[in-house]
Amino acid sequence: MSRPYLRGEERKRQIVEATLRLISRDGVKGATLNRIAAEVDLTPPALYGHYGSRRDILLDAMRAEFEMILDLHHSSTNPNALERLREISLNHTKMTEEEGFARAFVEFIAASPDEGLREAFGATQLMLVEDLADIIRDGQQQGTIREDVDAAQIAWMLACRAWTEDIASLMGIAEHWNRGRSRVMLDHILDFIAAK
Amino acid sequence: MSRPYLRGEERKRQIVEATLRLISRDGVKGATLNRIAAEVDLTPPALYGHYGSRRDILLDAMRAEFEMILDLHHSSTNPNALERLREISLNHTKMTEEEGFARAFVEFIAASPDEGLREAFGATQLMLVEDLADIIRDGQQQGTIREDVDAAQIAWMLACRAWTEDIASLMGIAEHWNRGRSRVMLDHILDFIAAK
Amino acid sequence: MSRPYLRGEERKRQIVEATLRLISRDGVKGATLNRIAAEVDLTPPALYGHYGSRRDILLDAMRAEFEMILDLHHSSTNPNALERLREISLNHTKMTEEEGFARAFVEFIAASPDEGLREAFGATQLMLVEDLADIIRDGQQQGTIREDVDAAQIAWMLACRAWTEDIASLMGIAEHWNRGRSRVMLDHILDFIAAK
Amino acid sequence: MSRPYLRGEERKRQIVEATLRLISRDGVKGATLNRIAAEVDLTPPALYGHYGSRRDILLDAMRAEFEMILDLHHSSTNPNALERLREISLNHTKMTEEEGFARAFVEFIAASPDEGLREAFGATQLMLVEDLADIIRDGQQQGTIREDVDAAQIAWMLACRAWTEDIASLMGIAEHWNRGRSRVMLDHILDFIAAK
DNA sequence: CATGAATGAGGGTTCATTCAT
């Protein structure tokens, strides 16, 4: 009637956003075609005009989430790599607290194996860790980070800290693994790698 | 006919084991009554003779898993609390590698929110962390662990390391977050808290 | 344990009472063996020690209800048959208002045909109407009721009034078909048959 | 394949008709989705394409039945309101005898409370009684019905007569509360209210 | 007299997907 057909790309963006919203709220399992369709004011079969299957939608949503994390990694432009890591990490804390973001991220870990998303998710996770490792190597070149640390090792520890934040928030125990403790852990890591 | 009735407690144990097996393999979502029943050679309604609902079965499975972790925490009897922590942590690594164990544990994090298991899981998680903190306090009293560290903070960091092991295994990226790196992180933490 | 086995007749009475209670509250359909058993603190199979089937329990409950109505018919000992009818009818109104009674009665009408209770219920209903007709014939003999009215016809009309009271209560519209209107209808009937 | 898709409204009509048929035969409890679907040659889930739940189907069936009664009320166009009431009432008797009609109507009274239909049914019943009361007031204005009777009271008594017809038919005792006696009751009421 | 274990039938409902339009 009054709703005009949307151009393909715009509709896809709409669908992906709705999907991430649903995943954050109800988990991957809760992101059913019925609900996604309702969210974008379409009928479920209409989704097949844009994606080949529910799995494709989920994968695209995962890609979008991945890009949001990448954006987070570039949210700081501090020339000092060490400080950049700190700012990125603190930004992560902030975004986790602003419920919504990163929530979907953890849900992908939680995705039922039969959704077949875990492997794909593992791959994106590797890229993100590698991205952090690049920053660390950057710092080693500029002299703000000790040259004798294993960049990948540190990147993983930072990622591990971020996961824990997300998971704690997800389980409703964010009061115990709180901003303060998360910060202490971050300081431990950064102190350890800081060039003296 | 030929299948003898099992006594209640034995049947419950059987059901819980089957459930954990299914959760490890297919996630919480995959542990359906149909499959659980098939696994123990019963019809789905028969499960209601032992549990009030699917949720009750899942909760009991969670409790069983919780007790396995508690057992893990007492798997070392080293009188030196610091070394006890090390042994417990390394045992965790070993068990994670022997696919199966702890896998179900992570699946509970991943459980769809509508299963209503996360809060319950968060509670057990808190208990486990507190259990680790007790060991740390133990070490502080016996002088093997620095008195000026926050026991809870350290316990969380150890838990965080364990989670990361499980999650990495789950996502199929255990090659990158491997035994070696996990060990390095452990050493970092223990070196930091060791009494000089 | 502490609960001694009950003598057969007492247990049956207990079961029947529980059944009527459940029927009043949840309808015939709601009087399941599970609930009846729970109500008398037994397991469902134990009921088979006293009755051959659920249907038998329901039939016995119906018989008990029938006797309660009979008691109602003899709740007045007024020697004047016309006044006896009035008192009986007003007592019915009172009992209907005291939610609980007669509720089960109507539920038997409502019983799903596949319960196979309606025919049995029709038979008891006939007996009750005939019982009222007897009172009317009594009045005709003693001269308080016109001799030219059809006793059965009037008995039915009185029964009809009683049903309407029950049904209106059941549908939650007792405010509209209320005590006053029910009373007016009663007066119509009794005025009509009163000997001049 | 060979079965063409039915347009929505037509399918809904088909479903409602099948539902009323089943309710007449097997009661509200007997109108299961399985049976309704089989009756219209569909699978049970297909019904959800037309109604949101079983309850919605039942409510729609109730509405359809309500409209049939309304039609009955307008089945007579006799200008004399008193005679109109007589014709309507006699038509009701006739329809009750033609097994099928009104049968479903009574079943709604009988619906298990947990179906949650009784309140809704009570509301429609009120409308029907009010509809009859309007005819009575009509007669009072045109002078065919005494001005000093309570229209609502009389309407209820007429409804009560109709219920009794239905219920007697339902219980299989229509031989006792038969056309003749029902007619006598009708004459009583109409004689009473007829203007002299 | 009563239980505990189990069953087969059936209940309402949700889901991803297909197909004709």
Added chain:
DNA sequence: GATGAATGAACCCTCATTCAT
């Protein structure tokens, strides 16, 4: 690009009943 109708599979759960104990 989107819909409306329909499906098959699977979901959790309740029921009356049976049988061994």
